[in-house]
Amino acid sequence: MVKKLEQNMGADAMRAATGRDHAGWRAVLQEAGAQQWSHSRIAAYLVEEHVVDGWWAQGITVDYEQAHQGRLPGQQTDGTFSVGLTRTVPGERLEALARVEATVSAVHGEPHGRNMGASQPVVRWRLPDGGRLAAAAQAPNKTGTPVNLTMQRLPDAAAVEPTRRALEELLEAARSGEGPVATPGR
Structure with a gap:
């Protein structure tokens, strides 16, 4: 939550x-x-x-x-919702991000953009329902690279928890190398 x-x-x-x-x-x-x-x-x-x-x-x-002002947790200024989750993925920064990209792409298709030269390299997807998904790699630590997955433009608060669970599944699949998981229930 x-x-x-x-x-x-x-x-x-x-x-x-x-x-x-x-x-x-x-x-x-x-x-x-x-x-x-x-x-x-x-x-x-x-x-x-x-x-x-x-x-x-x-x-x-x-x-x-x-x-x-009645703003709900996770609610953006346009009234939509977003949720993000960070997990440490094995490997150096670009290697860990590539693992997450491969896992997410298997579920959501090819990304529409990449910025590998940013201070936090990022890969972005535009989803058919208007949602936006981004994976950003932080600075590596002793056990790997923290990678954040953020889903934006969720239609309501009810979509937040199922989407958070789907993001967790994607990151776990990337961490373990198990491959694609089910599409988030949006």
Whole structure:
């Protein structure tokens, strides 16, 4: 299940990076009248008026929207949902990503794009139902390379958990070398 941002972004880390915790930023934004603001306006306000780093401004904005504007965990600003999962896959960065690409391609067809020169190499698929799937390889560690699979443009919250399970199956198949798995129930 996708958790609220507050459960994934610790109050101590937020306070250390921004000077305030979740409750503190929510109070600041309420006082500023952000209840009626768009996502981009809230984030810009945090960056411009409070000199918050852009990454933290996005997190604070999502936390505020979840607490005061009815945004659900996993919900994007356009109303669709996304879910992501990261697992360590054996091999160096491009080798691990190639394993995931082969597994995903066996289920979803050839990708529509690759950027292997990015700081996090990525492969992307456009799905027939309008969904978007991306695999991104992080920096390798002692046991392999963490690879993140993210599915975007899910139609509703009910699609999140079955899609998360399908992503987990894809990553497990890539890790074990077992090959393709069933198509996610979208």
